[in-house]
Amino acid sequence: MTAPIAPATTSASNAPTDPPAAPPASVRARVPRRGRTGRPGGPSRAGRTLHAGPLTYGILVVAVLFSAFPFYWTIVAASRSNADLAKVPPTLLPGPNLIRNFEAVLEEADIGKALLNSFIVSGSITLGTVLCCTLAGFAFAKLRFRGRGALLAITVGTMMIPPQLGVIPLFMLIAELGWVNQLQAVILPGLVSAFGVFFMRQYLTQTLPDELIEAARVDGASTARIFWSIVVPIARPGMAVLGLLTFMAAWNDFFWPVVALTSSEPTVQVALRQLGGGYVHDQSVIMAGTLLGTLPVLLVFGLLGRQIVGGIMQGAVKG
Numbered sequence: 001m002t003a004p005i006a007p008a009t010t011s012a013s014n015a016p017t018d019p020p021a022a023p024p025a026s027v028r029a030r031v032p033r034r035g036r037t038g039r040p041g042g043p044s045r046a047g048r049t050l051h052a053g054p055l056t057y058g059i060l061v062v063a064v065l066f067s068a069f070p071f072y073w074t075i076v077a078a079s080r081s082n083a084d085l086a087k088v089p090p091t092l093l094p095g096p097n098l099i100r101n102f103e104a105v106l107e108e109a110d111i112g113k114a115l116l117n118s119f120i121v122s123g124s125i126t127l128g129t130v131l132c133c134t135l136a137g138f139a140f141a142k143l144r145f146r147g148r149g150a151l152l153a154i155t156v157g158t159m160m161i162p163p164q165l166g167v168i169p170l171f172m173l174i175a176e177l178g179w180v181n182q183l184q185a186v187i188l189p190g191l192v193s194a195f196g197v198f199f200m201r202q203y204l205t206q207t208l209p210d211e212l213i214e215a216a217r218v219d220g221a222s223t224a225r226i227f228w229s230i231v232v233p234i235a236r237p238g239m240a241v242l243g244l245l246t247f248m249a250a251w252n253d254f255f256w257p258v259v260a261l262t263s264s265e266p267t268v269q270v271a272l273r274q275l276g277g278g279y280v281h282d283q284s285v286i287m288a289g290t291l292l293g294t295l296p297v298l299l300v301f302g303l304l305g306r307q308i309v310g311g312i313m314q315g316a317v318k319g
Contacts, residue, residue: 063095074294077287082302085283101288105275108285111292114271121186121257121267121298122250128191128247130239137200138231142213143223152201160192164255171259185260186267190250196242201239240304247300253291268293 077085079098084091105111126289140152170189171180179185208231215227232239254269261270275282275289
């Protein structure tokens with residue numbers, strides 16, 4: 001006798017289920033949408049190209065015009081005569097007297113020798129400042145030694161002292177050394193700057209990781225090898241910025257060169273004061289000499305501009 005067979009039942013897993021009800025609209029509004037990366041807030045910003053609006057371009061155009069107009073006016077004034085510059089309203093187009101004014105500059109002042117002296121002075125000060133300040137900045141940023149904080153405070157504190165206070169003792173020193181009217185009297189006092197030391201210290205503190213130095217020491221590298229092989233490549237953008245600022249400051253310096261040098265060994269800024277002599281100064285000749293003195297600065301900026309922009313972009317990516 002067999003047991004009665006129970007009626008077949010449908011399994012719960014095979015039973016058809018109704019689709020879940022959609023959440024209310026108020027709930028759906030509070031749920032953030034997910035982008036391609038799976039994070040709330042829409043698509044990822046990493047692959048999105050940001051476009052500037054018309055207002056941004058307008059502000060940039062106005063800033064460029066305001067920045068470039070003084071240089072353009074220098075070109076216009078250097079190519080005109082003194083009578084043209086006295087007209088009201090003044091002319092805004094270049095004239096035909098640029099070569100003539102350049103010849104007048106060469107006749108009134110030894111501008112060629114002045115340019116050479118300025119290149120020697122500015123180049124030497126720039127190389128010395130970049131090298132010495134990078135070494136000092138690396139020491140203050142990553143090396144541990146007694147009195148580091150006090151020495152850094154003293155170095156930064158010297159920036160608060162007006163440079164005019166040290167002119168008399170500095171001139172007495174170079175007079176004792178017999179360096180009056182020699183270029184080393186202008187070069188040596190500017191080989192190190194407190195601003196350069198502080199600038200490179202701050203730059204290396206942010207860009208040079210301690211783990212990289214520790215790994216190099218584990219591999220047996222000396223401090224000098226770490227500096228030349230690790231610190232210098234990382235600090236290159238900061239060194240380019242410091243080099244440009246130092247070159248411009250040394251090239252435009254007038255006060256100390258006019259004290260330490262005479263008219264026989266002038267720099268560009270000292271030679272420019274000899275232009276347009278007489279009771280009525282010829283402004284066109286002075287502007288022509290100014291234009292000749294500005295071109296080397298533009299050349300240096302063209303050489304170091306890529307390093308500066310690369311350093312800015314590198315810092316922006318790291319940030």
